[in-house]
Amino acid sequence: MSGSDIRDILEIGKPTANDNVPRKAKPTIEKRPEGISRELYSLIGGPPPASLLQPTYKAKFTTKKKAVPWALHSFTNPARSDDLELYHWIRAKEANQKGYPFCRFDSPRDMLHYTNDEYDNYLKDHSWSKEETDVLMRLCDKYDLKFTVIADRFDVDPQRPRSIEDIKERFYTVQERLHEIHGQPYEHSFNKEREVARKHARRVLFARTKEEQEQEDYVAGEVQRLEQQRAKLAKERDHVRTLLDQNTQQQQALIPLTKKKGKPKDPSKEKKRKRKLDKEDAEAKSKMLPGVAVQSQMLSNVKQHLQSKSFKILNELGIGSRPVMPTAAICQRFQVLEHSITTLLELKKAVDKMEVEHRISQKRRRTSATG
Amino acid sequence: MASNKRVKGLIVSRPIYYGNIATPITGKKPANPDHTHRWTVMVKGLNNEDLSYYIRKVVFKLHETYPNPLRSIEQPPFELTETGWGEFEIMIKIHFQPITSEKPVTLYHHLRLHPFEDDLQGQPWPKDKPVLSLLYDELVFNEPTEAFREVLVKNNAMQPNLPTKKPASKDPSTPEFSEQLEKEELERLDNAQKEVNAEIIRLKQRMAALDNE
Numbered sequence: 001m002s003g004s005d006i007r008d009i010l011e012i013g014k015p016t017a018n019d020n021v022p023r024k025a026k027p028t029i030e031k032r033p034e035g036i037s038r039e040l041y042s043l044i045g046g047p048p049p050a051s052l053l054q055p056t057y058k059a060k061f062t063t064k065k066k067a068v069p070w071a072l073h074s075f076t077n078p079a080r081s082d083d084l085e086l087y088h089w090i091r092a093k094e095a096n097q098k099g100y101p102f103c104r105f106d107s108p109r110d111m112l113h114y115t116n117d118e119y120d121n122y123l124k125d126h127s128w129s130k131e132e133t134d135v136l137m138r139l140c141d142k143y144d145l146k147f148t149v150i151a152d153r154f155d156v157d158p159q160r161p162r163s164i165e166d167i168k169e170r171f172y173t174v175q176e177r178l179h180e181i182h183g184q185p186y187e188h189s190f191n192k193e194r195e196v197a198r199k200h201a202r203r204v205l206f207a208r209t210k211e212e213q214e215q216e217d218y219v220a221g222e223v224q225r226l227e228q229q230r231a232k233l234a235k236e237r238d239h240v241r242t243l244l245d246q247n248t249q250q251q252q253a254l255i256p257l258t259k260k261k262g263k264p265k266d267p268s269k270e271k272k273r274k275r276k277l278d279k280e281d282a283e284a285k286s287k288m289l290p291g292v293a294v295q296s297q298m299l300s301n302v303k304q305h306l307q308s309k310s311f312k313i314l315n316e317l318g319i320g321s322r323p324v325m326p327t328a329a330i331c332q333r334f335q336v337l338e339h340s341i342t343t344l345l346e347l348k349k350a351v352d353k354m355e356v357e358h359r360i361s362q363k364r365r366r367t368s369a370t371g
Numbered sequence: 372m373a374s375n376k377r378v379k380g381l382i383v384s385r386p387i388y389y390g391n392i393a394t395p396i397t398g399k400k401p402a403n404p405d406h407t408h409r410w411t412v413m414v415k416g417l418n419n420e421d422l423s424y425y426i427r428k429v430v431f432k433l434h435e436t437y438p439n440p441l442r443s444i445e446q447p448p449f450e451l452t453e454t455g456w457g458e459f460e461i462m463i464k465i466h467f468q469p470i471t472s473e474k475p476v477t478l479y480h481h482l483r484l485h486p487f488e489d490d491l492q493g494q495p496w497p498k499d500k501p502v503l504s505l506l507y508d509e510l511v512f513n514e515p516t517e518a519f520r521e522v523l524v525k526n527n528a529m530q531p532n533l534p535t536k537k538p539a540s541k542d543p544s545t546p547e548f549s550e551q552l553e554k555e556e557l558e559r560l561d562n563a564q565k566e567v568n569a570e571i572i573r574l575k576q577r578m579a580a581l582d583n584e
Contacts, residue, residue, distance in 0.1 A: 244571070251564070288513045290377050292473045295384065295509035317563035325507045325553050327531070328384060333560045340567045347574045354581045 071095050079103040111140060112178040122177050128170050132156045140171060147171075165192050165199075233353060240350050243343040250336045254329075296326040302338055310341045375472055377514040383523055385425070385512070386531050388546050389414045389463060390505035393484045396454065397499065406454040408484045412461055413450030417548060418534055423447045424526045425468050425519070432462040458482045465510075471519045476510065507548045 069092040074085050077100050114123060114137075119130060139150045151164040172190035179186035208216075299322070302310045311321055319337075323330045393410035396402070414429050416422045429449040433440040434457070442451050463478040483504035509531070515523070523529050534549040 244575070247571070251568075288382075288511075290514040291512075292467070292471075292476055293511045293513065294476055294478065295511055296506075298511070313567075314563075317566060319559060319563055323560075324556055325548055327386070327509060327533075327553055328511075330553060330556055330560065333557060333564070337560055337564050337567065340564060340571065344567055344571050344574070347571060347578070351574050351578050351581070354578065358581055358584060 068092075075100050077103050079105075111137075111145070112175060112182065112184075113137060114174070114178055118178070118181065122181060123174055125170070125173075133170065133174065136167060136170060137174075165195050168192075168195070233350070233357075236346075236353075237350055240343070240346045243339075243346055247336075247340050247343050250339060254333060254336070295328065295331055296322065299326070299331055299335065302342060306342055306345050309345055310338065313341050313344070314338075375516045375518060377516055378520055379514060381514060381520070383512045383515055383520075383529060384509040384531055385528060386417050386507065386509050386533060386548070387414060387422070388417065388505050388507045388548055389478060390480055390503070391461075391482050392501050392503055392505075392544065393482070394501040395484075395498065405456050407456045409452065409454045410482060410484060411450055411452040412463070412480065412482065413448065414463060414465060415448065415450070417546075418532065421447055422449065423468075424522055424528075425471055426465055427468045428466045430464045430466065432464070434459040455484075458484050468522075470516075470522055471512075472516050473512070473519075478508070480504070480506070505546045507546070 070089050071092045072087055073090050073095055074087050076083060076085055119133070123133070125133075135156050136150070136154065139153055143149045143153070147164050147168055151162065151167050154162055154167060168190055169192045172188055175188070176186050301307070314321060314337075323334050326334075389412075391410050391412040393408045395408050396406060412431055414422070414426075423446065426447075426449065428443055428445040431442045431444070431451050433442065433453070434455075437453070437455075444451060459482055461480050461482055463480055464475050465478070466475045467473040481504070483502055486500075486502050512519070520529075533553065536551045537547045537549050538545045
């Protein structure tokens with residue numbers, strides 16, 4: 001007898017899940033991993049059994065701080081016109097101290113309102129009707145002088161839209177006159193043109209592209225660098241001037257040739273020269289230490305970076321790097337000459353720089369004149 | 372007895388010249404490559420002055436390859452002759468007489484064996500002509516002792532006493548150092564100075580012009 005026949009006889013419906021229990025349960029073959037062969041999977045093994053995994057415990061919450069008590073506290077906002085009572089949580093310590101701290105942001109504006117008479121007498125304006133001004137005052141009251149909102153809500157005449165600056169101008173003019181009338185000082189002054197220009201400039205500034213910003217930074221950097229350059233050039237020029245002065249001084253006080261017997265040319269001139277020379281000699285001698293020295297070794301050298309140029313100039317003038325016959329007179333004159341050459345080189349450097357700057361400024365002037 | 376006190380404000384310069392003369396060695400014997408030149412290094416005074424009244428000895432320090440490179444010459448003439456093949460730097464140390472109470476002075480001289488310039492007529496240097504390298508210098512005594520001053524006076528050495536004119540003969544051993552040579556050099560320096568001054572003035576004018584623009 002088959003199962004279906006029995007079911008018919010006993011009038012039972014479809015076989016339920018319970019009937020399948022005594023059936024031998026097929027071992028479920030896990031074909032879990034996609035792509036891995038069965039053999040490989042049996043080698044690797046599936047996920048580890050749960051008993052091997054140890055649970056990670058979070059550290060017990062311990063802290064030295066004591067629990068801070070908070071309290072649900074009722075408060076009123078003195079800036080409100082009604083006596084609305086609200087609740088908020090604050091620390092138990094601060095429960096009764098300060099008032100509601102945010103009430104200062106809700107301070108009522110010291111806005112004066114006009115009567116109809118006052119309007120007719122003082123506040124008439126050709127571009128603003130009384131209606132519009134009334135609406136404006138009401139909006140200012142309602143929105144607490146937040147002009148962006150007021151301008152948005154101000155929709156009296158759709159064909160004549162008012163900008164924020166127009167509205168502000170009207171408002172401040174009204175307020176100023178009202179304060180005048182009532183004899184109260186009013187310090188807010190509103191300059192419409194300046195405001196419009198300022199806002200435009202602000203918008204342009206905000207809308208600068210990255211390149212423009214980089215250009216501006218670059219130009220600012222250049223300006224700073226030029227200023228520094230100017231200061232440095234001025235210093236160099238002073239240095240050159242002192243060199244020039246020293247130069248002329250040196251050339252005026254020169255030792256005469258070494259002579260076997262000095263025949264005085266002119267007694268008075270000789271005396272004057274002698275006095276001057278004695279003074280210079282005393283100065284020179286004071287620099288020398290007592291003892292013996294070699295004349296050629298007393299020649300001081302030119303500065304490192306100018307050495308090669310100085311040498312070139314000496315060559316052009318037909319003079320070697322060291323005097324042929326280093327007597328005292330010649331050594332002194334040689335030093336003076338080297339000093340003059342140094343002065344000449346510094347001067348040339350300064351003048352070259354000036355020429356370059358001059359040329360640049362001329363070019364700039366020309367382009368700005370034509371451009 | 373003159374003291375060792377120094378005479379304030381007195382400067383005495385003694386002119387000298389130093390350097391070398393070199394002649395190539397030619398001979399009938401086969402040439403020795405290590406000894407191609409005979410040279411003499413010296414320290415001398417002008418006018419054939421005898422320097423021994425203030426110079427005690429001169430020590431020439433030669434290249435290490437010479438045996439006993441420190442050669443001390445303790446009587447005039449203060450010179451040394453040797454043979455060799457190469458040019459090198461000789462250190463010359465002049466030691467003064469004790470009466471001067473002065474420390475020794477060091478000079479350096481590059482030994483010249485090979486001609487480094489053409490003959491006066493622009494022809495290449497003749498093979499047998501000696502090569503000269505003589506340099507003028509002055510020993511400057513600042514505030515010499517009284518004793519030394521007496522010595523100087525005795526030897527008529529208070530003034531440089533340069534020969535007036537350049538030597539007439541072209542004898543290589545007498546150098547040209549003289550008042551005449553000094554005057555020539557001074558003129559050259561003065562001319563150079565004038566040119567430099569002119570250039571400076573020109574630049575100053577240019578600077579003033581740029582300042583005004």
